[in-house]
Amino acid sequence: MLELCSLSRSFADVRAVDAVSLSVAPGEFVGVIGRSGAGKSTLLRLINRLVEPTGGEIRFDGETVSGLRGRSLRDWRRRSAMIFQQFNLIDRLSVLDNVLVGRAASLPRWRSWTMAWPPADRAVAIEALDRLGIADLALKRADQLSGGQQQRVAIARALVQNPQLILADEPVASLDPHSTKLVMDSLARINREDGLTVLVNLHHLELAREYCRRVVGVAAGRVVFDGAIDDLDAEAIRTIYGAAPQ
Amino acid sequence: MTAASGTVARIEALRSAEMRRKRGWTLLFGAILALLVALSAYQGEVSWSKLVNGLPRLGTYIGRILPDLSLRSLGPDLADWMWNLPTWLSLLFDTLLIAFVSTVMGAVIGFFLSFPATRNLGFGPVTAQVVRRFLELLRTVPELVFALFFVFAFGLGPMAGVLAITLHTAGVLGKMFAEINETVSDRSLEGIVAAGATRDQVIRLGVVPQVAPAFISYVLLRFEINVRAASVIGFVGAGGIGQELMFVINQFIYHDISAILALLILTVALVDIVSEAIRHRIISSEVAHVPAAASQA
Amino acid sequence: MSPLPQARLEALHARYRGTVYPLPGPLWRGRLFWIGFTACFLAASAHLGLSPLRFWAGLGDLGIIAGQMWPPTHKGFLPEYLGALGETLAIAFLGTLAASLISLPLGFLGARNVIPNWLIHFSLRRGLDVVRGVDVLVWALIFVSVVGLGPFAGILAIAFNDTGVLAKIYAEAIENADRKASEAVRAAGGDEADVARLAILPQVFPVLISNSLYFFEANTRSATILGVVGAGGIGYFLADRIRVSAWSDAAFIILLILPTVAMIDVLSRWLRRLALGR
Incomplete structure (x- = not known):
């Protein structure tokens, strides 16, 4: 159970995330929707602790994760895997090595330094790539893959972190429709088969309608809607997106 | 007086004003330059008579150091010229080893210092400034000055030379590496941080793979420069061919001067060619790796 | 997992x-x-x-x-040190100036688009390679034995060494100069000398100035050690004080050199921007 209690973050005098309270049950697939600049991205980064909150609390299974430091902070990051709009892979590493970056936090440090990964971990990585249908590309350089393939590599990296939560920040915003479907289907399958909680930022309402049962609407850093996708009526859409619905 | 000729006159006036302005600047710069030349000539003890007397002596000198080679007895002549070849080759070999060892050590030190000197890796601005100033100090002090100190502390011989070139190389490469590190995209590093990696893991898995080709290329370039440096480090007794070269020049052993210079130039040229070939291979393998999906992504 | x-x-x-x-x-x-x-x-x-x-x-x-x-001391030698420092700057300045002036015609001779005779630029470039292959300190040592101890040997060494590098850079800059301008001058009836003066020189001039300044910067650094072999400048005092283990004097001289070099760097960078900006 992920709980956010009046979580806030200000940049200078802009309140990017403003007193957000939210709770997500294990195994949920939650879409976070809103206009660009509404604070969706900062919200996800706050949860992974890439961004420090200026107020409020984050709890996971009763543990306060917003105050974690050092080793326990890194372990929390491992448990709350991030997926980014621009994939954030290392271009010059192989696909397999990129996925194994997700294992780095669970292995002794000299393994990262020599990049001599144990076969057991390499097998886990290739298995994850196999699930996402791109195991054949394992030895290619990451920058030789298409955008959709790169995003699936990023999902595999998230999977091998052995996370309890997946935070996907606009995972399909840079992809073509075909890749979009592949990536969203993968996220849905992971949620279904592994029972992983997924929080996904989406710009487009249609995708939220297709994949999410629960949506959270964000506008100007505040949660303005939280409910089942079927309850998202025209009025709610107007509150989330402003005067002109997208 | 027509309108057209009025325009021409106006343009001509503008033009000559512009020319006058330009000429004014040129005159000013010329005057400053002349003043500097005069001042430097006085300070540098240059005089016309020195120039006139000195330059012809250069011709005589070159004539003296050139070996007596004739086609008829080329073999014996060459053997005569290169009479001390084994010693010289062994000294040149030492010179190459000094350059090699000090380039490797300097590159390793520069490598490790470059990360705290990089501003966007989270070491803090104070650390970055301190390390940068330190690297600058290493870079500004010439190898030969380090060598003068080290000969005193470590004794005559290659060790002093190796350490001197190492320090200078660490300063030069550390600064260059830090600048390259700052070009790495923050986004890809964020992906590793978000996976729960420590800072050294972020550097090893995120920064190093992206900067490695540029690093290697700079190290090779530095090796070429260090071969030249290692050839003169012997002037202060810090090993290599330098000491022998200084000896033959100071003792006016003319033919040995040209023999050693010829061998040295040959060695340097060979090193340059090999190193350049490797660098080109690195660059072309990079070009071949242009992202196939760059336009699709 | x-x-x-x-x-x-x-x-x-x-x-x-x-x-x-x-x-x-x-x-x-x-x-x-x-x-x-x-x-x-x-x-x-x-x-x-x-x-x-x-x-x-x-x-x-x-x-x-x-x-x-520590503490660095000059023991009353400050005027001598400052004079030697001035000598160092003079060596760097005159050496660079001479090299620039000699390199310009050599650069034209070495450029394929000006002199189409391959034999000339091939032999010229190999000759320049030879000059470049040897450290400036070796040339300094040789010039000391040709013209005697003193800054004159240092100036000649720097001028000689830099000609090897600058002429090559100039030649490449001239080769890379836009060909259209040359063709325009030729079309207007200009001969090769006119092409060089009117079409090529204006294009490569900023490159030349900027490179010369850059070399002045580097030469200031090398000129600080020329004195080690007796070719003038502050290096003579530095080497001498170290040889007699007068460490605080050596420290004083180094503390004189570092800001001087830094100052020249700043000045040269400023002038380079000025030259390339206009």
Whole structure:
């Protein structure tokens, strides 16, 4: 159970995330929707602790994760895997090595330094790539893959972190429709088969309608809607997106 | 007086004003330059008579150091010229080893210092400034000055030379590496941080793979420069061919001067060619790796 | 994450070769490279007589030297030091100026688009390579034995050494100059000299100025050590004070050199921007 209690973050005098309270049950697939600049991205980064909150609390299974430091902070990051709009892979590493970056936090440090990964971990990585249908590309350089393939590599990296939560920040915003479907289907399958909680930022309402049962609407850093996708009526859409619905 | 000729006159006036302005600047710069030349000539003890007397002596000198080679007895002549070849080759070999060892050590030190000197890796601005100033100090002090100190502390011989070139190389490469590190995209590093990696893991898995080709290329370039440096480090007794070269020049052993210079130039040229070939291979393998999906992504 | 059963490892290995277990080829190539490299490095170090023991012993001496460097003193030699520093700057300045002036015609001669005769620029460029292959300090030593001790030898050494590098850079800049301008001058009835003066020179002039300034900067650094071989400048005093173990004097001289070099760097960078800006 992920709980956010009046979580806030200000940049200078802009309140990017403003007193957000939210709770997500294990195994949920939650879409976070809103206009660009509404604070969706900062919200996800706050949860992974890439961004420090200026107020409020984050709890996971009763543990306060917003105050974690050092080793326990890194372990929390491992448990709350991030997926980014621009994939954030290392271009010059192989696909397999990129996925194994997700294992780095669970292995002794000299393994990262020599990049001599144990076969057991390499097998886990290739298995994850196999699930996402791109195991054949394992030895290619990451920058030789298409955008959709790169995003699936990023999902595999998230999977091998052995996370309890997946935070996907606009995972399909840079992809073509075909890749979009592949990536969203993968996220849905992971949620279904592994029972992983997924929080996904989406710009487009249609995708939220297709994949999410629960949506959270964000506008100007505040949660303005939280409910089942079927309850998202025209009025709610107007509150989330402003005067002109997208 | 027509309108057209009025325009021409106006343009001509503008033009000559512009020319006058330009000429004014040129005159000013010329005057400053002349003043500097005069001042430097006085300070540098240059005089016309020195120039006139000195330059012809250069011709005589070159004539003296050139070996007596004739086609008829080329073999014996060459053997005569290169009479001390084994010693010289062994000294040149030492010179190459000094350059090699000090380039490797300097590159390793520069490598490790470059990360705290990089501003966007989270070491803090104070650390970055301190390390940068330190690297600058290493870079500004010439190898030969380090060598003068080290000969005193470590004794005559290659060790002093190796350490001197190492320090200078660490300063030069550390600064260059830090600048390259700052070009790495923050986004890809964020992906590793978000996976729960420590800072050294972020550097090893995120920064190093992206900067490695540029690093290697700079190290090779530095090796070429260090071969030249290692050839003169012997002037202060810090090993290599330098000491022998200084000896033959100071003792006016003319033919040995040209023999050693010829061998040295040959060695340097060979090193340059090999190193350049490797660098080109690195660059072309990079070009071949242009992202196939760059336009699709 | 529960580890996969061995059977699954084998199955993945069979299906995707080189993933579960790295391919032996690249793996051993990498290992052998590093083993060989380390072996070469250790052998070279041993050959040169480097040892940790000697290093630690020397470090102690170095510590003593460092202790005696403070406080830096000039013992009344400040005027001499400042004069020598001025001499250093004069050597760098006149050396660079002379090299620039000599390199300009050589650059034109070495440029393929000006002199189409391959024999000329081939032999010229090989000659320049020879000059470049030897450190400036060697030239300084030679010029000392040609014209005697003093800054004049230093100036000649820098002028000679830099001509080797600058002429090549100039030649390349001239070759890269836009050809359209040359054709325009030729079309207007200009001869080769007109092309060089009217079409090429204006284009390469900023490059020339900027390079000369850059070399002035580098030469200031090299000129500080020319005195070690008797070719003038502050290096003479520095080497002398170190040889007689006058460490605080040496420290004083180094503290004079560092800001001077930094100042020249700043000045030259400013002038370079000015030259390229207009």
